[in-house]
Amino acid sequence: MNLSFLIAKRYFLSRKKKSFINFISFMSMLGIGIGTMATVAVLSVFNGLEDLNRSIFKSFDPDIKVSAREGKAFVIEKDKLARLKQIKGVDYVTEVIQDNALVMYEQGKMVVTLKGVDSTFQKNSRLKGSLVEGSFVLHKDDLDYAFIGGNVYGALNISLDNILEPLEIWYPKNQKKLSLIPENNINKKVINISGVYALEQFHDDYVYVPLSVAQELTEFSDKRTALEVQLKPDANAGRVQEEVAGIFGDKYLIQNQDEQNANLFRAIKIEKLFIFIALVFIIGVASFNIFFSLTMLVIDKKEEVRTLYAMGADDSLIKRIFFSEGAIISFIGTAVGLVLGFVFCLLQEKFGWVSMGMDSAVIDAYPVKINPTDFMITAVAVIFITLMVSYFPAKRATNDY
Numbered sequence: 001m002n003l004s005f006l007i008a009k010r011y012f013l014s015r016k017k018k019s020f021i022n023f024i025s026f027m028s029m030l031g032i033g034i035g036t037m038a039t040v041a042v043l044s045v046f047n048g049l050e051d052l053n054r055s056i057f058k059s060f061d062p063d064i065k066v067s068a069r070e071g072k073a074f075v076i077e078k079d080k081l082a083r084l085k086q087i088k089g090v091d092y093v094t095e096v097i098q099d100n101a102l103v104m105y106e107q108g109k110m111v112v113t114l115k116g117v118d119s120t121f122q123k124n125s126r127l128k129g130s131l132v133e134g135s136f137v138l139h140k141d142d143l144d145y146a147f148i149g150g151n152v153y154g155a156l157n158i159s160l161d162n163i164l165e166p167l168e169i170w171y172p173k174n175q176k177k178l179s180l181i182p183e184n185n186i187n188k189k190v191i192n193i194s195g196v197y198a199l200e201q202f203h204d205d206y207v208y209v210p211l212s213v214a215q216e217l218t219e220f221s222d223k224r225t226a227l228e229v230q231l232k233p234d235a236n237a238g239r240v241q242e243e244v245a246g247i248f249g250d251k252y253l254i255q256n257q258d259e260q261n262a263n264l265f266r267a268i269k270i271e272k273l274f275i276f277i278a279l280v281f282i283i284g285v286a287s288f289n290i291f292f293s294l295t296m297l298v299i300d301k302k303e304e305v306r307t308l309y310a311m312g313a314d315d316s317l318i319k320r321i322f323f324s325e326g327a328i329i330s331f332i333g334t335a336v337g338l339v340l341g342f343v344f345c346l347l348q349e350k351f352g353w354v355s356m357g358m359d360s361a362v363i364d365a366y367p368v369k370i371n372p373t374d375f376m377i378t379a380v381a382v383i384f385i386t387l388m389v390s391y392f393p394a395k396r397a398t399n400d401y
Helices: 003-013 019-058 078-085 119-123 150-155 211-218 237-248 262-286 288-300 302-310 315-351 372-399
Strands: 064-068 090-105 108-117 131-134 143-149 167-172 186-197 206-210 226-231 252-256
Touching: 019 262, 019 288, 019 315, 019 372, 064 237, 078 090, 078 226, 078 237, 090 119, 090 211, 108 150, 108 211, 143 150, 143 167, 150 186, 167 206, 167 211, 186 211, 206 211, 226 237, 237 252, 262 288, 262 372, 288 302, 288 315, 288 372, 315 372
Parallel strands: 108 206, 143 186
Antiparallel strands: 064 226, 064 252, 090 108, 090 167, 090 226, 131 186, 143 206, 167 186
16 A cells, blocks of 8 residues: 555544544535436436337337338338248248328227238237237138227227227328319228227327238238338347348348337437436536545645655655545545445335336336446546546645645
8 A cells, every 4th residue: 555545544534623624525425426326326217218118119019120211112022021931030020001091980080000910910919918908809700800009099089899880091092183072082991999909108009900901091002111020039130130131132121129219219328328417517516525625635734745745755745645535535435326326226126116206107116227337437437527626636735835
């Protein structure tokens, strides 16, 4: 242990004649500790929210989605579709026609996302698990059915018991010249409702129908807006995505679940970054207590510094003494904050003390996920800021002699 650290440690532990300086030093550690704890706790909450959204998308979005890079739809090539289904790890492939449409029920109407799917969609056990009323059926006994989201169900005040009142779907005809009679410009389809599912609100405005119904409405005979690929549990998603890209080429977008929701995850990361910057800035302001406590310590220890100079100490040793004093405050405050932040995350994960405060939330309490990288980055940032603040009063200690 070097001399500068031993002297700094003595100054830190000493309580004689400088209780006010000790108080400011304690407040410095407390501010740094609380700021560090808050930073790692908030970052862990953002990690939890990211994982929560990812788990929601797993119930709704396909593992891999094939869509046109340009335009709304693309022509299905049977040979490519056959090769896609033969890739190792692929469970099934769903052909999709998806677009906005107008639905009417009794006197109500709203714009929804119409999604036509083929028979393989019935294998989607994840969406079936979100069923809240009725049954998960799109075709039965030669009759077509619609499977709707909870938002559509609530907005139109739909009753599944009223079989005499079907859902009416409107979609504009694909024609160059418009008719003077409005109804001649619209394709219509009347369909009964089989069931209702409930997910997060940004997925609740979908109306699922058989692919043949969507083909009739959109006039997409051999075109699809997407191919949705579901993988087997033990499949290597990255490898399958590469093989799919090799089959379809650059004219198609081949997206995994994260890429399908890239905007949302990007927004979460940006929010997380700005929150981190804001909290680190607050810690920086709190660390100025170190500046004041070291400055007063320099003034208080003038006589001892003169004695050290008389004994042969140089400027470098004096700087290191007071810099080490600041480093002790910095490291203790940071370490305490990291430990408290870790404990808080564990308690929040187990007991959920901090609630979301919304009745409509998917979960009751804020989710957390501890990421060691966040702890490391926070520690480095806090220590760097506090050591920078400690440098200036340490340098001043040599300027006065």
